[in-house]
Amino acid sequence: MWGISYWAVPIFSSLVWLSMLIAMLTTWSVQGSPHYSSMNPKQHIAYISDIGAQGLKPLFIAMSAVTVVSLDLAFILERWLRHTGKLTPNTSFWQKFYSTCSIIASVAGAAGLILLSIFDTLHHPHLHDDFLVLFIAGYIVSAIFICWEYQRLGIHFREHSILRYSFWIKLTFIFVELGLAIAFGVTRKKDKYNAAAVLEWTISFIFFFYVLSFFIDFMPAVRSKHYQSRETEMDMAEQGGLPMGDGAANDGQYFRGNTNGYANGNGHAHGHTNGYANGYTNGTGHANGFSNGTSGPSHIPKPAGPAPMPSRNF
Numbered sequence: 631m632w633g634i635s636y637w638a639v640p641i642f643s644s645l646v647w648l649s650m651l652i653a654m655l656t657t658w659s660v661q662g663s664p665h666y667s668s669m670n671p672k673q674h675i676a677y678i679s680d681i682g683a684q685g686l687k688p689l690f691i692a693m694s695a696v697t698v699v700s701l702d703l704a705f706i707l708e709r710w711l712r713h714t715g716k717l718t719p720n721t722s723f724w725q726k727f728y729s730t731c732s733i734i735a736s737v738a739g740a741a742g743l744i745l746l747s748i749f750d751t752l753h754h755p756h757l758h759d760d761f762l763v764l765f766i767a768g769y770i771v772s773a774i775f776i777c778w779e780y781q782r783l784g785i786h787f788r789e790h791s792i793l794r795y796s797f798w799i800k801l802t803f804i805f806v807e808l809g810l811a812i813a814f815g816v817t818r819k820k821d822k823y824n825a826a827a828v829l830e831w832t833i834s835f836i837f838f839f840y841v842l843s844f845f846i847d848f849m850p851a852v853r854s855k856h857y858q859s860r861e862t863e864m865d866m867a868e869q870g871g872l873p874m875g876d877g878a879a880n881d882g883q884y885f886r887g888n889t890n891g892y893a894n895g896n897g898h899a900h901g902h903t904n905g906y907a908n909g910y911t912n913g914t915g916h917a918n919g920f921s922n923g924t925s926g927p928s929h930i931p932k933p934a935g936p937a938p939m940p941s942r943n944f
Contacts, residue, residue, distance in 0.1 A: 639707060640844035643700035648838045650693035654681045655831070668752040673823035677830055679758060683750035694747045697841070698740030704844050705733045705772075717850055718783055718793065725782050732775035739768025766811050766833070773800050773840070796846050803840045807833060 658664070658681050665673075666680045682690030709729050711717040720726045742764030749757040780797040810833045817826040 636707065636711065637845035637848035639700055639704045640841055640848070643697050643704065644838050644842035646693055646700070647697040647841060648835075650689065650697070651678070651831075651834055651838070653689065654678060654686055657681065657686060666752075668750075668755075670821070670823045672821065673827065675824045675827035677751070677827050678834060679746065679751040679762075682747060683752040687747075687750060691744070691747045694743050698736075698743050701841055701844075702733070702736050702740050704848075705736050708844075708847055709733060711848070717847070720779075720783070722782065725779050728775045728779035728782070732772045732779065735768050735772035735775060737768075739765050739772060742766075742768055766807070769837070769840075770804055770808055770811070773804050777801050777804065792846060792850060796843065799843045799846070800840070803836070803843075807836060807840075810836070 658676050663674075663676070666676060666684055668680045668683050669676060678690075708717065712719050712729070720729065742761045746758050746761035746765060749761060751758045777797055777800050780793050780800070784793045784797060810829055814826055814829040814833065817823075817829060
């Protein structure tokens with residue numbers, strides 16, 4: 631159960647964020663795309679914060695808080711899983727340092743989003759903009775430290791391709807979001823409000839994919855003690871780690887140290903078959919004894935008989 635809940639955290643966080651964006655955009659469209667009082671006279675496309683400052687402010691605050699709190703929980707959970715060895719463990723102090731810095735930066739970004747949703751653009755425009763910068767910068771810096779950690783982990787665990795995939799996804803997010811954030815700031819500075827609004831919505835939807843990408847990082851943790859694959863069990867059984875089948879069908883398991891059982895010719899099969907067959911047929915047992923006179927009177931020969939069946943009494 632815990633194996634599934636690991637990657638359910640980022641999925642839940644991303645879906646909450648996406649639901650909020652869709653709800654806000656749909657509400658504004660259904661209302662006939664109204665021009666809110668917080669919007670510039672030349673502006674025709676509402677910012678997320680414009681919609682959030684009106685009737686949907688409770689939704690904006692609640693869903694923003696749930697998104698970033700659950701995302702930060704995913705950061706902390708990943709750190710714990712690496713510490714306990716359920717994910718590829720950190721191999722140096724610096725990897726742990728990068729991970730810790732990533733958590734701290736994500737907490738700062740989370741605080742920025744929660745505060746910008748509370749201090750809306752209608753009543754607190756300057757504070758709102760400051761917290762918006764904190765939100766975007768916090769998660770970009772967090773992603774930089776994550777990439778740094780994964781790059782170092784990938785050097786030590788080259789066989790784990792999932793580290794490489796996650797690294798490139800997060801690195802792509804850094805470049806794309808950083809470029810869009812710069813373009814957003816430039817268009818707002820030049821009073822191109824509609825272009826800036828489109829960029830803000832784009833940044834927000836890309837953030838959804840970034841949050842969703844963290845489920846990839848938790849996938850190795852699903853392979854826990856309660857969720858081993860059938861292939862893993864069979865491999866362990868071949869090495870003597872797990873008994874396969876029932877005791878009567880797998881006789882060899884009753885002998886300590888006998889991993890081959892009867893099928894490989896150890897035990898009674900060789901004992902009885904080779905002993906009696908060689909004794910009577912090849913002349914190494916009674917036949918030699920009586921015929922050569924080394925083991926009893928030569929005038930009482932013992933006729934050869936069929937070899938007895940292997941005993942099943944252990």
